[in-house]
Amino acid sequence: MQLHPNHSTVHRTGSREDLAVPFTRVALTNGETFDRYATAGPGSDPEVGLPALRSAWVAERGDTEEYDGREAQLLDNGKAAVRRGEAREQWRGHRARPRRSQPGRNVTQMHYARRGVVTPEMEHAAIREGMDVELVRSEVAAGRAIIPVNVNHPEAEPMIIGKRFLVKVNANIGNSAVTSSIAEEVDKMTWAVTWGADTVMDLSTGDDIHSTREWIVRNSPVPIGTVPIYQALEKVDGDASRMTWEIYRDTVIEQCEQGVDYMTVHAGVLLRYVPLTAQRITGIVSRGGAIMAGWCLAHHQENFLYTHFDELCEIFARYDVSFTLGDGLRPGCTADANDEAQLSELRTLAELTQRAWEHDVQVMVEGPGHVPLNLVEENVVLQQDWCHGAPFYTLGPLATDIAPGYDHITSAIGAATIAMHGTAMLCYVTPKEHLGLPNRDDVKTGVITYKLSAHAADIAKGHPGARDWDDALSKARFEFRWHDQFALSLDPHTAESFHDETLPAEASKTAHFCSMCGPKFCSMRISQDVRDYVAAGLEEKSSQFLELGSSIYVEEPA
């Protein structure tokens, strides 16, 4: 979907014909063009899904095999499906047989990168970023960046997450026990990607979890993340103490076969850390963290995700699923930030990062949450140091707790700051955070708020070319090219409709003034006159300016 009539899609091709990276081209009224990074993909029919862009790349490497896959169970779609005896809304589009590595093979991008192999996925990511492919390969090899691409999600357009690259934004969607339908969630995913979400996490906890995820993955041009413990918990009827490694493992394989690209695993919530949260104002706020803490205490055993971590790595290596090591003990309010519970878990996540890398499995590490601005930088510095530069992926953080309903903003402040200091991906927060589930409008607001935060960080980091976009828009502003301002805006619709509220006439969009100062006087206009004056040489002094000036003020209100 194009956001503006002056937008079109162009492709930059790589070293092979089937490697064409889409960009959004903005045609400007002065004849120039501006190309923007595009996440939106080719667009899909929800019941058919997207073309399998990447299946040739995966197949031709010759290190994977098709297989029958795990047998579907009614419980995969929750208790309601079991009661009904069938799942609602089964996936109706094409379903390829699942694929995994041949026995003993490792098919992760990290594995290839470490062996010096440049994959089409790496090249695709490099072209999107406008960066050298060797930088992409070496950063992936070092673990400082990941390319999340499950072999079973060939619809995804490869992208890279790491601090040397553009800051990325994730949008959370997903139904809950309380509300929403499959179609709504697929629509939210598409909508989030339309506005620029770089990845989407499906956090569904209600009915039809399996089918919902199938619909989402088949339609998603961006990597899909999940938190498998959510579905596993549904399978034990919401009773954390009944959870087992076997149920969890089976759920992970179910999701690997569907094509989930990265999974949050709360393996750092160790039994001995749980009591450290007791004196907090808000205890444990991560749902996954609370589930694992509940399990640890109920059984008085060590977290089974920690004890089975190497086995998980072996599974992930067969599909190229990336870890995001969940911060189950993240602070839930500014008062609890950077405390012993949080930092203890981070040390364990650092240990797990190393263990995953021993399997050549790609890793991100999750971060807070709620952090006062003065403590934000410390979060990135410690994470980057302890985790040897593994990409940091943070939720906000919120810089204050007093503004429910505005937490997209309280968190955008923390997000831009933490990204400037080296966070690679930001998980969006919508205005509904802490209050309810985001609707379509909230998803859009959340994505745009985070895109602007990520971009502010890109500029602050001096990312090559990042400021070009700002400069193009500022030039259009200075030259009163209103249509170009709208077309270049992160949200052209809102920009144009806000302008039209005050000055709806088409003439106002070409007029050399705006509603702030009105037609008689305009500072932008006088600046142009100053420029002309200087260009004409200061020696000729005031007479010429008076002459120029006489043409400024004759216009009358429209």
Added chain:
Amino acid sequence: MQLHPNHSTVHRTGSREDLAVPFTRVALTNGETFDRYATAGPGSDPEVGLPALRSAWVAERGDTEEYDGREAQLLDNGKAAVRRGEAREQWRGHRARPRRSQPGRNVTQMHYARRGVVTPEMEHAAIREGMDVELVRSEVAAGRAIIPVNVNHPEAEPMIIGKRFLVKVNANIGNSAVTSSIAEEVDKMTWAVTWGADTVMDLSTGDDIHSTREWIVRNSPVPIGTVPIYQALEKVDGDASRMTWEIYRDTVIEQCEQGVDYMTVHAGVLLRYVPLTAQRITGIVSRGGAIMAGWCLAHHQENFLYTHFDELCEIFARYDVSFTLGDGLRPGCTADANDEAQLSELRTLAELTQRAWEHDVQVMVEGPGHVPLNLVEENVVLQQDWCHGAPFYTLGPLATDIAPGYDHITSAIGAATIAMHGTAMLCYVTPKEHLGLPNRDDVKTGVITYKLSAHAADIAKGHPGARDWDDALSKARFEFRWHDQFALSLDPHTAESFHDETLPAEASKTAHFCSMCGPKFCSMRISQDVRDYVAAGLEEKSSQFLELGSSIYVEEPA
């Protein structure tokens, strides 16, 4: 106006009976209370105005005199009034005779502070802040804080602006040649103050400027600021080259007599700095800066505000009007930030700060605008260093230029950051910035966005007691006291309505779950169980937790 049924106004009294400082008391459902800083004042009838709270304090000092004041002119209300032969919407409430210092006397708070006098105004400000009055006096004496209180605005409730105190927020309102009425502007002022604006600037440039301002000042419990050059320009029909010091001076006196508390003066736009803007992407974007640049070039003379600056100081000292030294050469896009034009002007503002202080006149210094995040801190550091700690008052700054329609957010990021580093007051930016004039909703969004940014900075600075508000709300959140969360929110209405979109039933507001996880599993709930478990002693291990747990999961969806 109270924002929530559980809010009420309480007063903390000072050393005299007529010194009672209002706070908003939030009554919580657990029997506790939380007192919030309140800017809203007692509320007014727009046609009558507010009581003259402070007139006894001014009168009893015995250093002022009433006088007839400047003769009103039709042109004070613009060309349209001249054409009609009368002003529309004359002020109908009580109008005291103007007051000024007796000849040779100085009536500024800085003058008193430097002589060791503690005024009721200082005590009022100290009680509001919960700070020692001696800190207030000494910071005002040193020029590091100001109490903007014109002797002709006795309706204002004294407050203090300085980096040792709570970060303040200004809201801009005002009509333009294109749109709006007096009643709308008064309503916007009241609305802005209701949501927490600490000061309001009337930037009107359209018709009825004088009358609009009179209505606003008479109804405002917060300090009112203006940019006198805007009205002066109207008096010369929008032709900057026809401006004279005499017309400007007369306009300043007109506004001093009405009770304007602080005025933006673009005295730092020197002739030799103007050409430095020629190579910028967006030239000069400050309206006042452009007017003065236009004047300087047209006459090839030095800025008359600079050459007459001491005379201005003498006028301000007679009414206790504070300067905000305008940054007429501030950058209009991130590309132009921290350039030679901007920094040259700042050096001149530093010189002017010293000159004003020689007259015991209070001063703030204005700052940008548009600044990439990595250059934000430098702005405060240089300003504080060069201007000897005079309060910094910045517009945003916007951290990126790509999101018109969302510039309250792009600027909130910069604002929270610049305030954390020592900016004393933030001028809000609304979603309409660069696109149109803010309506009532935009004013509310702008104020709330900036209140949360200012508060995030207060927390980051470790301001005494600032985090208490966050902690109170977080505790209410953890304990599922939904009504208390709403009542404690910066915007109770929005918080409650967002919650109700997903879970409208009254029962949901006392339920121990929310729409994010639903009733079967809730991380907040499990955290409480962990806490109970730890309190019970870790030795008893898992059996007790299983017991506790059994009570968690039996609830069914509401």
